[in-house]
Amino acid sequence: xxxxxxxxxxxxxxxxxxxxxxxxxxxxxxxxxxxxxxxxxxxxxxxxxxxxxxxxxxxxxxxxxxxxxxxxxxxxxxxxxxxxxxxxxxxxxxxxxxxxxxxxxxxxxxxxxxxxxxxxxxxxxxxxxxxxxxxxxxxxxxxxxxxxxxxxxxxxxxxxxxxxxxxxxxxxxxxxxxxxxxxxxxxxxxxxxxxxxxxxxxxxxxxxxxxxxxxxxxxxxxxxxxxxxxxxxxxxxxxxxxxxxxxxxxxxxxxxxxxxxxxxxxxxxxxxxxxxxxxxxxxxxxxxxxxxxxxxxxxxxxxxxxxxxxx
Amino acid sequence: xxxxxxxxxxxxxxxxxxxxxxxxxxxxxxxxxxxxxxxxxxxxxxxxxxxxxxxxxxxxxxxxxxxxxxxxxxxxxxxxxxxxxxxxxxxxxxxxxxxxxxxxxxxxxxxxxxxxxxxxxxxxxxxxxxxxxxxxxxxxxxxxxxxxxxxxxxxxxxxxxxxxxxxxxxxxxxxxxxxxxxxxxxxxxxxxxxxxxxxxxxxxxxxxxxxxxxxxxxxxxxxxxxxxxxxxxxxxxxxxxxxxxxxxxxxxxxxxxxxxxxxxxxxxxxxxxxxxxxxxxxxxxxxxxxxxxx
Amino acid sequence: xxxxxxxxxxxxxxxxxxxxxxxxxxxxxxxxxxxxxxxxxxxxxxxxxxxxxxxxxxxxxxxxxxxxxxxxxxxxxxxxxxxxxxxxxxxxxxxxxxxxxxxxxxxxxxxxxxxxxxxxxxxxxxxxxxxxxxxxxxxxxxxxxxxxxxxxxxxxxxxxxxxxxxxxxxxxxxxxxxxxxxxxxxxxxxxxxxxxxxxxxxxxxxxxxxxxxxxxxxxxxxxxxxxxxxxxxxxxxxxxxxxxxxxxxxxxxxxxxxxxxxxxxxxxxxxxxxxxxxxxxxxxxxx
Numbered sequence: 001x002x003x004x005x006x007x008x009x010x011x012x013x014x015x016x017x018x019x020x021x022x023x024x025x026x027x028x029x030x031x032x033x034x035x036x037x038x039x040x041x042x043x044x045x046x047x048x049x050x051x052x053x054x055x056x057x058x059x060x061x062x063x064x065x066x067x068x069x070x071x072x073x074x075x076x077x078x079x080x081x082x083x084x085x086x087x088x089x090x091x092x093x094x095x096x097x098x099x100x101x102x103x104x105x106x107x108x109x110x111x112x113x114x115x116x117x118x119x120x121x122x123x124x125x126x127x128x129x130x131x132x133x134x135x136x137x138x139x140x141x142x143x144x145x146x147x148x149x150x151x152x153x154x155x156x157x158x159x160x161x162x163x164x165x166x167x168x169x170x171x172x173x174x175x176x177x178x179x180x181x182x183x184x185x186x187x188x189x190x191x192x193x194x195x196x197x198x199x200x201x202x203x204x205x206x207x208x209x210x211x212x213x214x215x216x217x218x219x220x221x222x223x224x225x226x227x228x229x230x231x232x233x234x235x236x237x238x239x240x241x242x243x244x245x246x247x248x249x250x251x252x253x254x255x256x257x258x259x260x261x262x263x264x265x266x267x268x269x270x271x272x273x274x275x276x277x278x279x280x281x282x283x284x285x286x287x288x289x290x291x292x293x294x295x296x297x298x299x300x301x302x303x304x305x306x307x308x309x310x311x
Numbered sequence: 312x313x314x315x316x317x318x319x320x321x322x323x324x325x326x327x328x329x330x331x332x333x334x335x336x337x338x339x340x341x342x343x344x345x346x347x348x349x350x351x352x353x354x355x356x357x358x359x360x361x362x363x364x365x366x367x368x369x370x371x372x373x374x375x376x377x378x379x380x381x382x383x384x385x386x387x388x389x390x391x392x393x394x395x396x397x398x399x400x401x402x403x404x405x406x407x408x409x410x411x412x413x414x415x416x417x418x419x420x421x422x423x424x425x426x427x428x429x430x431x432x433x434x435x436x437x438x439x440x441x442x443x444x445x446x447x448x449x450x451x452x453x454x455x456x457x458x459x460x461x462x463x464x465x466x467x468x469x470x471x472x473x474x475x476x477x478x479x480x481x482x483x484x485x486x487x488x489x490x491x492x493x494x495x496x497x498x499x500x501x502x503x504x505x506x507x508x509x510x511x512x513x514x515x516x517x518x519x520x521x522x523x524x525x526x527x528x529x530x531x532x533x534x535x536x537x538x539x540x541x542x543x544x545x546x547x548x549x550x551x552x553x554x555x556x557x558x559x560x561x562x563x564x565x566x567x568x569x570x571x572x573x574x575x576x577x578x579x580x581x582x583x584x585x586x587x588x589x590x591x592x593x594x595x596x597x598x599x600x601x602x603x604x605x
Numbered sequence: 606x607x608x609x610x611x612x613x614x615x616x617x618x619x620x621x622x623x624x625x626x627x628x629x630x631x632x633x634x635x636x637x638x639x640x641x642x643x644x645x646x647x648x649x650x651x652x653x654x655x656x657x658x659x660x661x662x663x664x665x666x667x668x669x670x671x672x673x674x675x676x677x678x679x680x681x682x683x684x685x686x687x688x689x690x691x692x693x694x695x696x697x698x699x700x701x702x703x704x705x706x707x708x709x710x711x712x713x714x715x716x717x718x719x720x721x722x723x724x725x726x727x728x729x730x731x732x733x734x735x736x737x738x739x740x741x742x743x744x745x746x747x748x749x750x751x752x753x754x755x756x757x758x759x760x761x762x763x764x765x766x767x768x769x770x771x772x773x774x775x776x777x778x779x780x781x782x783x784x785x786x787x788x789x790x791x792x793x794x795x796x797x798x799x800x801x802x803x804x805x806x807x808x809x810x811x812x813x814x815x816x817x818x819x820x821x822x823x824x825x826x827x828x829x830x831x832x833x834x835x836x837x838x839x840x841x842x843x844x845x846x847x848x849x850x851x852x853x854x855x856x857x858x859x860x861x862x863x864x865x866x867x868x869x870x871x872x873x874x875x876x877x878x879x880x881x882x883x884x885x886x887x888x889x890x891x892x
Contacts, residue, residue, distance in 0.1 A: 025497050025499075025500075026497075028497075028499055029497055029498055029499040032499045032502075033410075033414050033499075035406055036406040036407065036409050036410035036413075036414060037410050037414065037415075039402075039403045039404075039406035039407035039410065040406075040407035040410040040411060040415070040424060040428075040473070041424075042403060042407070043403070043404075043407045043424075043427070043428055043431065043469050043470065043473055044424050044427040044428070044431075046431060046466050046469065047427045047428075047430055047431040047434070048427070049442075050431070050434060050438065050439075050442055053441075053442055053445060054438065077786070078766070079703070079766070106341060106345065109337065109338050109341035109342065110341055110342050110345040112338050112342075113338050113339065113341065113342025113343075113345075114342065116338075117335065117338050117339060117342065118339075118342060126346055126349075128519075128588070128591045128592065128595070129346075129349055129350070129353070130345075130349060131516070131519050131520060131523060131587075131591050132349075132353060132523070132584060132587055132588055132591065133349060133352070133353075134520050134523040134524055134527070134587075135522075135523030135524070135526050135527050135583065135584070135587030135590075136352075136356070136527055136580070136583070136584065136587075137526075137527035137528070137529055137557040137560060137561070137580075137583065138527065138529070139529055139557070139560060139561045139564060140356065140527075140560070140580050140583075143564060143576075143802070144352075144355070146799070146802055146803070146806070147802065147806060150806075151806060154807075154808075159789075160758050160760050160789065160790045160808075160809065161760055161789070161790060161792060161807065163792050174352075177345070178349075179520065181345070182516055182520065183475070183478075183516075186478070186479070186482075186512075186513045186516055187478070187482070190482030190513070192484060205327050205328060205330070205331035206331050206334065206335060207327070207330050207331040207333075207334040207335075208327065208331070210334070220478075220481075221478055221482065224474060224478055227429055227432075228429075228432055228471065228474065230433070231429065231430075231432040231433030232432075232433070234433050234435075235433050235434060235435035235436065235438075236435070237435050237436065237437050237530055238529060238530055238561070241795050242794075242795070242799060245791075245792040245793070246765070246792060246793035246794070246795075247786070247787060247788070247791055247792060247793060248786070248787070249787045249788075256789055257789070257791060257792045262435045262437065265435075265437060266437050266530070266795070267765040267793065267795055268765060268766065268767070269437075269441075270674035270675035270677070270678050270767070271675040271676070271677050271678075271765060271766055271767020271768060272677070272767060273677065273681065273704065273705070274681050274684075274685070286435075286437075286438050286441070289433075289434075289435060289438070290430060290433070290434060290438070293430055293433035293434075294426060294429075294430040294433075297426055297429045297430060297433070298426060301422075301426065372658075375651050375652075375654050375655035375658070375877075375881065376655060376877060376880045376881060444687075448687045449685065449687055452686075452687070454640060454642045454670055454687075455642060455670040455672050456670075533672060533674075534672070534674070537670045537671060537672035538650060538654075538671060538672045538673055539653075539654055539657060539669065539670050539671040539672070550668075551668070551670075552669075552670030552671070552672075562650070564798045565647070565795070565796035565797060565798030565799060566647045566648070566650050566651060566673070566796060566797055566798060567651055567798075568651045568817050568818070568881050568882065569651075
């Protein structure tokens with residue numbers, strides 16, 4: 001779909017520019033700007049409140065557990081007062097990484113298909129259908145993973161269970177696919193047509209135009225799409241918990257039941273005493289989850305900046 | 312030009328043509344693959360849920376014992392909570408997105424704000440749920456309510472809306488803005504009359520994504536609004552317990568004892584899909600309207 | 606949208622007024638009003654929801670909201686004061702393995718919940734002894750042929766720590782033996798529904814569940830040659846069951862008291878409760 005050029009509502013009474021009117025406009029602008037700024041601050045405030053909320057309880061963990069044990073030990077046996085969270089931290093990285101490895105190339109190609117190659121009539125039908133996928137509750141994804149994907153994995157690999165990093169990543173990849181695809185698709189379509197036409201006019205093939213012109217121009221939006229997809233993958237809980245196996249052990253194979261930060265929190269938090277070290281450790285893991293995603297976002301942003309400077 | 316150079320050029324050209332063909336083939340197959348996969352996924356859900364679906368199920372009251380219970384109050388709560396949360400999140404999300412795209416100076420502090428917003432997008436819904444409990448159930452002591460769930464959901468949706476709005480505003484061609492400013496419009500007028508309409512399509516994508524996500528969210532609602540409904544249809548009281556359709560689906564799948572639990576779950580999933588589809592269409596109306604007016 | 610905002614304010618004010626009356630419900634039954642928040646065990650949730658909808662027909666002014674996260678959430682929410690009733694699968698006013706008692710709380714019996722050990726049909730196993738169950742769930746026995754089945758690895762499906770079903774199964778069926786917690790053929794699930802699906806669809810799996818959820822797509826095994834049936838629970842032969850409790854802060858009062866009395870009444874116990882396949886508390890005369 002091409003961008004529609006909006007009608008410019010021409011200034012209706014250009015001559016009557018009294019100082020009162022100018023003052024009113026300036027005031028209007030000022031207050032609007034203030035309104036927008038305070039909204040932005042509020043959004044950040046929510047995050048900070050959340051960080052504080054998790055940290056306040058989480059930090060109490062370290063009264064009873066050495067910091068080194070929490071971060072470096074793989075022994076999570078709260079019954080025996082062992083609180084090593086390394087399994088879950090590594091699990092979160094592994095699942096998120098694998099999910100992106102599967103989902104990003106496919107989503108990008110799908111977005112290119114929708115934005116550039118497919119007949120627009122088809123794209124216009126497909127887009128709302130993709131949006132539909134976002135609305136499917138994660139429990140449905142989890143249930144389908146449990147009843148369709150895992151038996152299939154079992155049949156293909158011959159393993160006894162099928163739960164694990166691979167199953168979780170595949171389910172998550174399906175879940176983030178529409179998000180990444182649709183936002184990239186929007187970014188691709190926002191690339192000014194004259195760039196594309198210019199490239200074609202210079203005799204570039206479609207492949208060259210896409211890799212040389214369209215992708216770089218839409219880079220910012222695509223990074224945005226990947227970040228949002230990654231964010232959802234890190235934070236998704238209800239679906240992951242149904243297919244990961246929920247066992248606090250290091251996954252040395254893609255098919256071994258393991259656990260990630262979110263799944264461990266949701267499995268155990270409802271069942272632990274409020275003021276226990278265990279409860280605190282789970283909050284610390286929640287805080288960690290936030291910290292990890294902030295870190296990953298920071299890294300992506302830095303890489304992006306480096307890329308821009310190099311180009 | 313020497314013959315060798317000519318030859319090399321022709322080879323390069325042939326190679327780039329071949330690369331182009333391969334690329335086109337790959338994009339087409341992946342694109343069609345995705346479309347087919349999506350259709351298969353939706354088809355599975357609909358095929359299991361549509362047969363036997365009736366109005367008495369969609370609008371009926373749920374039952375714990377006998378077969379034939381409906382999902383009426385849960386469906387109503389879903390829509391009610393969605394509307395309440397969008398009423399909060401759309402103005403806030405749009406305003407902060409506009410701020411980041413239009414007003415914010417390009418400095419470190421703003422960079423930090425941006426990372427904050429993205430970070431918030433990755434907060435697991437579970438943590439929003441805990442936050443909601445701390446705020447509404449413990450802090451205000453109002454129990455499990457619709458309003459608590461709606462506000463928590465709005466917070467959950469804020470970052471995505473903010474980011475999408477910012478991106479959409481940024482991809483409005485600068486000429487539009489310059490043109491408007493050159494005609495003497497103020498910055499605020501330009502934003503409302505030029506940038507927002509031009510960015511509408513992308514913003515609507517964002518809103519339909521968040522609406523869909525809010526509709527399917529269960530972790531937050533279970534914690535903040537509860538698993539029960541008031542048991543009445545059309546209960547507009549925001550202090551009622553507010554189990555939504557997604558929560559009901561979760562409940563039916565994980566704990567319910569009714570003999571037709573599996574049927575209820577697949578019917579509910581199908582209804583959810585259809586409602587999200589209708590919502591998407593509804594949200595597209597402004598785009599069409601805008602396109603026609605232009 | 607103005608009407609909408611107006612309405613919201615009005616209802617908000619109305620409910621605040623209503624809410625402030627909670628606890629002071631002393632009037633005649635039909636004028637009973639107040640707010641009851643139930644949280645805790647998910648196994649008791651269907652019961653709570655059914656009772657709530659029946660109770661609300663009798664006392665339309667009482668507002669009941671129910672949610673569930675896990676058994677221990679019940680007494681904890683009661684202690685924190687964010688719930689009036691904490692549903693729990695064990696008597697939380699006493700110590701159980703893993704959980705200290707909650708002082709000052711009263712345990713109100715509301716139902717009898719039987720539990721069953723379940724296996725996937727492919728195992729062909731229909732009977733296990735207590736010793737065999739202990740060995741399987743503690744990881745000593747890892748192949749079905751050691752307990753009379755075919756030659757295949759045993760896949761153990763467990764509930765998360767703190768699940769009421771797990772506490773009771775460990776206490777009553779395994780006589781306190783510890784569970785394994787690791788391995789290639791071991792997984793934990795979050796809810797009864799997940800347990801059902803996992804054991805139904807995973808070849809060679811074993812797990813345990815409330816008897817209510819047992820379907821014909823799985824085998825509920827006889828333990829020491831006693832089949833897990835309602836009759837065997839009532840006549841005392843089958844030992845793997847427990848009471849379900851509503852924990853309250855002190856003796857219940859007002860609307861909460863009336864609600865618990867309704868659940869314990871013969872009408873509900875022999876009516877809806879039985880239809881939900883729980884066992885009435887009065888049936889357990891031997892205890």
